[in-house]
Structures are given as structure tokens and as C-alpha cells.
Amino acid sequence: MRITLKDIAKALNLSASSVSKALNDSHEISQETKKLVKDYAEKHHFRINKIAQTLKTGKTYSIGVILFNISNNFVAQMLDGIQVVSEQAKYDIIIMQSRNNELLEKKAIEVLRNRGVDGLLISPINHQSSETELRALQENGIPVVLIDRIFHNLHTHKVGVNNFEGAYRATKHLVDQGKKRLMHITGKDLGITEERLNGFKAALATANIPFHPDLLLACDYTEGSQVEIEIKRKIVQLLDAGQKPDAIFCATDDITSRTLGVLAELNIAVPTEIALIGFSNTPYAHALNPALSAVVQPAFEMGKLGFQKLIELVNKKHQEVAFETIALDTELHIRKSSL
Amino acid sequence: MRITLKDIAKALNLSASSVSKALNDSHEISQETKKLVKDYAEKHHFRINKIAQTLKTGKTYSIGVILFNISNNFVAQMLDGIQVVSEQAKYDIIIMQSRNNELLEKKAIEVLRNRGVDGLLISPINHQSSETELRALQENGIPVVLIDRIFHNLHTHKVGVNNFEGAYRATKHLVDQGKKRLMHITGKDLGITEERLNGFKAALATANIPFHPDLLLACDYTEGSQVEIEIKRKIVQLLDAGQKPDAIFCATDDITSRTLGVLAELNIAVPTEIALIGFSNTPYAHALNPALSAVVQPAFEMGKLGFQKLIELVNKKHQEVAFETIALDTELHIRKSSL
DNA sequence: TTGTAGGCGTTATCAA
DNA sequence: TTGATAACGCCTACAA
Numbered sequence: 001m002r003i004t005l006k007d008i009a010k011a012l013n014l015s016a017s018s019v020s021k022a023l024n025d026s027h028e029i030s031q032e033t034k035k036l037v038k039d040y041a042e043k044h045h046f047r048i049n050k051i052a053q054t055l056k057t058g059k060t061y062s063i064g065v066i067l068f069n070i071s072n073n074f075v076a077q078m079l080d081g082i083q084v085v086s087e088q089a090k091y092d093i094i095i096m097q098s099r100n101n102e103l104l105e106k107k108a109i110e111v112l113r114n115r116g117v118d119g120l121l122i123s124p125i126n127h128q129s130s131e132t133e134l135r136a137l138q139e140n141g142i143p144v145v146l147i148d149r150i151f152h153n154l155h156t157h158k159v160g161v162n163n164f165e166g167a168y169r170a171t172k173h174l175v176d177q178g179k180k181r182l183m184h185i186t187g188k189d190l191g192i193t194e195e196r197l198n199g200f201k202a203a204l205a206t207a208n209i210p211f212h213p214d215l216l217l218a219c220d221y222t223e224g225s226q227v228e229i230e231i232k233r234k235i236v237q238l239l240d241a242g243q244k245p246d247a248i249f250c251a252t253d254d255i256t257s258r259t260l261g262v263l264a265e266l267n268i269a270v271p272t273e274i275a276l277i278g279f280s281n282t283p284y285a286h287a288l289n290p291a292l293s294a295v296v297q298p299a300f301e302m303g304k305l306g307f308q309k310l311i312e313l314v315n316k317k318h319q320e321v322a323f324e325t326i327a328l329d330t331e332l333h334i335r336k337s338s339l
Numbered sequence: 340m341r342i343t344l345k346d347i348a349k350a351l352n353l354s355a356s357s358v359s360k361a362l363n364d365s366h367e368i369s370q371e372t373k374k375l376v377k378d379y380a381e382k383h384h385f386r387i388n389k390i391a392q393t394l395k396t397g398k399t400y401s402i403g404v405i406l407f408n409i410s411n412n413f414v415a416q417m418l419d420g421i422q423v424v425s426e427q428a429k430y431d432i433i434i435m436q437s438r439n440n441e442l443l444e445k446k447a448i449e450v451l452r453n454r455g456v457d458g459l460l461i462s463p464i465n466h467q468s469s470e471t472e473l474r475a476l477q478e479n480g481i482p483v484v485l486i487d488r489i490f491h492n493l494h495t496h497k498v499g500v501n502n503f504e505g506a507y508r509a510t511k512h513l514v515d516q517g518k519k520r521l522m523h524i525t526g527k528d529l530g531i532t533e534e535r536l537n538g539f540k541a542a543l544a545t546a547n548i549p550f551h552p553d554l555l556l557a558c559d560y561t562e563g564s565q566v567e568i569e570i571k572r573k574i575v576q577l578l579d580a581g582q583k584p585d586a587i588f589c590a591t592d593d594i595t596s597r598t599l600g601v602l603a604e605l606n607i608a609v610p611t612e613i614a615l616i617g618f619s620n621t622p623y624a625h626a627l628n629p630a631l632s633a634v635v636q637p638a639f640e641m642g643k644l645g646f647q648k649l650i651e652l653v654n655k656k657h658q659e660v661a662f663e664t665i666a667l668d669t670e671l672h673i674r675k676s677s678l
Numbered sequence: 679t680t681g682t683a684g685g686c687g688t689t690a691t692c693a694a
Numbered sequence: 695t696t697g698a699t700a701a702c703g704c705c706t707a708c709a710a
Contacts, residue, residue, distance in 0.1 A: 030680090051390055054686095079410070261626025264628055287600025
């Protein structure tokens with residue numbers, strides 16, 4: 001059904017190797033033969049069997065990408081960047097989701113490894129998740145690059161953002177608005193949240209506002225989606241205790257959206273009762289009511305850069321490389337929700 | 340570096356074929372030998388080379404999935420359903436985005452075909468997009484299943500929703516609220532929008548409200564993201580002409596979100612000035628201000644069902660199958676934006 | 679400039 | 695119950 005090199009060879013009275021060379025534009029083959037072969041191939045819709053090619057060459061021309069959840073604006077934007085570069089570089093990408101679950105993460109790595117990929121771009125669950133598995137990949141000549149969640153022990157290229165700085169500026173902004181009781185809602189053990197918490201604390205410190213552990217909520221992402229409930233419970237609890245915050249800084253895209261939802265549900269006016277700002281890459285920030293103040297990450301750029309770095313490694317597998325950690329800047333978009 | 344069947348065979352003084360059979364639990368191999376082989380394999384971290392296996396067997400155990408844009412709640416939810424089933428079925432999925440661009444769609448099909456997939460799940464751009472390419476796949480024994488965009492000429496299983504019904508009920512709801520000047524914003528040539536338009540018209544008809552072409556906007560999705568600008572221009576134009584609608588029904592997830600944004604930008608109060616309802620699967624519908632009334636599609640179910648249907652085809656490639664078209668029901672969620 | 683032979687890692691067929 | 699052999703489709707020395 002599907003035509004192969006041999007078929008072409010037979011039809012043209014050539015050897016399979018000549019056909020192979022002709023299709024690969026080898027200098028050992030005459031122009032006429034090349035033309036003959038290529039025309040025939042085109043006419044008969046010859047498509048090379050990548051599987052066989054891979055088996056022979058060892059190159060799969062595919063890259064594994066492990067993200068925690070692709071239905072997240074931030075992640076989707078990274079993915080867009082990744083895809084742009086992957087197309088230029090003629091690499092296919094195989095996307096897997098870890099859902100912030102270390103078991104699924106390990107499984108994804110395993111699947112990709114079995115299937116054969118030339119490299120792996122991953123946003124790991126946390127500091128040391130799947131460390132041995134990733135190291136094993138590297139030792140087998142499959143380069144790994146970390147993206148977004150760059151606080152990981154693995155020794156390699158890492159592309160993320162300046163989390164401390166982003167959090168610091170957002171918090172500073174709230175402080176500058178005269179807010180005194182700042183709450184921080186974050187995720188537990190997500191690999192980037194520590195730095196954001198540090199930024200939060202640092203901004204408080206510069207304003208001589210003591211950090212109040214009661215105003216910190218670290219949501220658990222390992223279980224199903226109880227996050228919204230956790231947030232609601234915490235806020236209600238603060239209200240009941242007469243400890244209402246006057247501003248909230250949210251650490252991730254997902255948390256920001258959910259917090260907004262909880263406040264709406266509780267009929268808490270934003271920003272008059274509680275001001276809100278958070279990490280968010282939603283393209284609809286301006287369309288929300290009130291328009292959302294956000295720390296925006298250069299997600300598209302991160303995706304592009306991360307993938308480029310990975311391709312570099314793939315292409316010079318055997319040379320010594322000085323690994324870099326790149327932290328891009330975030331942008332602070334002030335809108336109504338924090339004013 | 341990586342251990343192969345032969346290595347095991349050599350180490351155990353067996354033949355490669357026996358090792359292969361042992362690992363595949365063939366009945367021709369003795370229990371002791373199996374244990375021997377499996378233990379050795381485990382101990383030495385043997386992982387089978389899927390590439391070689393595929394070359395030999397012709398089965399890739401991977402399925403191509405072509406969607407138009409994965410950073411869309413609705414699509415992301417479908418994808419979740421797809422992934423759940425794919426893991427059960429032990430198939431990998433390779434995700435590609437067509438971005439509602441027929442050239443990219445064709446390219447994606449080509450890539451998947453070259454790379455080798457056992458089947459294709461696709462949400463095609465429109466009625467006849469890539470029809471010949473898809474048919475060619477089928478003729479080469481690679482089954483195709485259509486999802487979401489089920490109004491396509493291809494003869495196969497199709498899994499989508501009852502678009503007419505969903506649109507009809509949403510529009511009917513607006514009519515029941517006493518709305519008279521209903522606007523419909525939709526996408527041009529997206530394969531599902533005709534039926535939604537028909538549902539819109541039918542609901543108007545039952546209320547004896549004439550359909551007004553001026554109150555219809557079909558956005559062009561083939562070019563970059565001018566959609567929001569188009570919507571804004573149209574609404575401003577209607578306002579200027581004193582033709583302000585009193586309600587809007589939006590046909591897709593993306594259009595609903597964007598329309599909401601435009602209305603906010605134009606400082607048009609929802610629902611008092613203009614009521615709004617639209618197809619949307621955003622998990623934050625209740626968290627928007629005002630909470631968004633929406634026609635919700637069973638996206639997760641669609642993904643699951645579509646993938647299941649595809650796997651069925653993959654597994655009985657040579658039997659005659661009676662193709663089905665399945666239209667799941669949508670849910671109407673009435674919230675504040677349309678009241 | 680073209681062809682031959684061997685092999686990538688696996689499995690299927692047949693023989694032992 | 696095990697083993698030898700060939701084959702999947704392609705590429706690459708090396709020979710012609």
C-alpha cells in the first residue's frame with residue numbers, strides 16, 4: 001500500500017541505496033538520477049518511513065514536553081512558543097501532562113524514554129521531583145532542559161522568570177496603595193512559590209510590615225481540585241475572626257483566578273474591600289470586572305527560549321556545555337483590582 | 340549504553356527470539372526461563388525499543404490528535420478526556436494545533452502520517468477541510484474520528500454536541516427574558532456555527548421576532564487575532580446607528596470571552612444594557628462579574644467518547660463498521676449576565 | 679556514479 | 695521448549 005525505497009529502486013532499475021542517496025541529495029549521485037528519483041517519488045506519493053529511519057539513525061526528531069496542565073493560560077502560551085521553534089527546527093513535540101502529580105510525572109518520563117525522544121523539556125513538579133529519572137536520561141545522552149519550575153537540583157539549562165522580583169514588585173505596589181494587612185495565597189511545594197513568598201516577605205519588610213503567618217495560605221495541589229474550597233474556607237475563617245485582609249497577592253495563574261471567584265462568591269467587593277493582584281497570564285485580564293492587576297510572565301518567550309536551548313544541547317550532544325540559568329523579567333500590569 | 344534483547348540473550352545463553360517470547364509471555368516458553376529473563380531484564384533496566392518494535396509490527400501505539408487551539412477551555416477539557424482514555428488504552432497521543440488554518444491542518448496531518456500513528460482524532464477546521472488528506476489516511480488503514488466539528492463530509496464516526504438545540508435554548512432564554520433585539524456573534528466557516536445560527540434563528544421564529552442580518556456578526560478566524568477588533572467595531576457601529584441590541588448570543592468559547600471584554604471596555608452594563616449568553620466552558624463562569632450565563636458542552640465526555648470510538652476502529656481495522664454520529668446534549672447555565 | 683552487504687532491535691515462521 | 699533465520703525500511707561503509 002505504502003511505497004518504499006525498494007519499490008522506487010525496482011521501478012527505476014536502481015539500487016535502494018542509490019535511491020536513498022538521491023533523496024538525501026548526496027553528492028555521489030548524478031543530477032539526472034536525482035531528478036528521476038525525486039520525480040518518481042513525488043508522483044507516487046512516496047513518504048519516507050520515519051520509524052525505519054529512526055531505527056537506523058538513532059535520531060527521532062521528536063522532543064518530549066512535560067507540563068503540569070496545559071489548560072492553563074500561562075502554560076498554553078509557553079506551549080505556543082515551544083511549537084513555533086519546534087516547527088522551525090523540524091522537531092515534533094510530544095506533550096504530556098504531569099498534573100502536579102509526581103507519579104504521573106515519572107510515568108510521562110518513562111513513556112517518552114521508551115518511545116524515544118531526542119530531548120526533554122520539562123517543568124518539574126518541585127525541587128527534586130523525578131531527579132534520578134531525569135539524571136538517567138541525561139546519562140543516556142538525552143538532554144533535559146527545565147522550564148518555568150527552575151528551582152530543581154538537576155544540572156542543566158534552566159529557563160524561567162525572576163520570581164522574587166515579580167512578587168516583590170506586586171507586593172510593593174499593594175503596600176504603596178496603603179495596604180497593611182496583606183494576605184498571600186500560594187501553592188504548596190510547587191518549586192517556584194518559595195521565591196515568590198520570599199519576594200512577598202521582602203516587600204513587607206521594606207515597609208516595616210511584619211509578616212503574619214495567619215495571612216499565608218499554601219494550597220495543596222497534590223490532591224484533586226480542592227483548591228477553591230481551601231481558599232474559601234481560609235478567607236471565611238479570617239472574616240469570622242475579624243482578621244479580614246485588605247489586600248491579597250496570589251502566586252499563580254490558577255490561584256489568582258480561583259481567588260477572584262471566591263471573592264465574587266462571597267460578595268466581597270474588589271478592590272474596595274479587598275484589593276487583589278496576582279500572577280496571571282489570562283488574555284482576559286482587562287475584560288474582567290474589575291479589570292485584573294497581574295504579574296505577567298513572558299510565557300511565549302520562555303517556551304521559545306527553553307526549546308532553543310534544548311535543541312542546542314541535542315545538536316552538540318558530545319561537546320562540553322556551560323549550563324545557564326536564565327531568569328526573564330515579569331511585567332507588572334496595574335489595573336482596577338488593586339487600586 | 341542501552342541494553343537490548345540480544346544483550347540479554349547473550350548474558351543468559353539464550354537466543355534473542357526466546358528472550359523476546361519470554362518477555363511477551365509466550366506460552367512456548369517455560370516458566371523458569373521466563374522468570375530468568377524477566378528478572379535479568381528488570382535488574383538491568385531493560386526497556387524495549389519501541390521504534391524497532393514498531394518497525395516490525397507496524398503498530399505505533401500512538402494516536403494523532405489535531406485540535407485548533409489547545410489554550411481554550413473547551414478544547415483543554417476535551418483533551419483531558421482524551422488523555423484519560425489514552426492512558427487506559429496504553430496509547431500515546433501526539434497533539435498538534437491547526438489554529439483554524441487549513442494549511443497548518445494539512446501539515447499536521449502530513450507530519451502525523453509520516454511519523455506513523457495508528458489513528459487520528461481531529462476537530463477539522465470546517466465542512467470539507469483536508470478532506471482528501473483524511474480520506475487518504477483512511478484508505479491507508481489509518482482510521483479517523485471527528486470530534487466537535489462534526490459537520491464534515493468524511494464518512495466515519497463523529498462525536499459532537501447538539502449545536503442546534505444548545506443555541507435554540509440559549510436564544511429562547513433571552514427571548515423569554517423579553518429581549519427583542521437579539522444579536523448573534525459567531526465565527527465564519529467553523530463547521531459548527533451554521534447549526535448554532537440555525538438554532539438562533541429558529542428560536543427567534545417561534546417568538547415571531549424577525550431575524551435581522553445587521554445583528555449578525557461572523558468573525559473571520561483565518562487571519563490573526565483580529566476577532567476582538569471586529570466585535571468592537573461592529574458593536575460601536577450599531578450603537579452609533581441607534582441600533583443597540585438588548586441581548587447578545589455568542590457562538591463559541593472564544594467569542595464569548597472576547598465579547599465580554601469588549602462590553603467591559605465600552606462600559607456597557609451587563610445585563611442591564613445588554614444581556615449576554617454564550618457557548619463557554621470556562622471554569623470561571625461563576626467568578627466573572629457579572630457571572631456568565633453559558634451553554635456548556637460536555638467537553639470531557641466528548642474527548643473520552645471520541646477517543647474510545649477511535650480505538651475501537653483501530654482494533655478492528657478489517658471489520659465492517661457502521662459509523663455513528665453522536666450528538667451529546669449541552670447544558671444551559673443561567674447566571675446573572677442574562678437576567 | 680552506482681551497487682552490495684550488513685545492520686539498527688524486534689518479531690514471526692519454521693525447524694530442531 | 696528453544697533456536698536459527700529472515701524480515702520490517704532505511705542508511706552507510708565499502709566495493710565495483
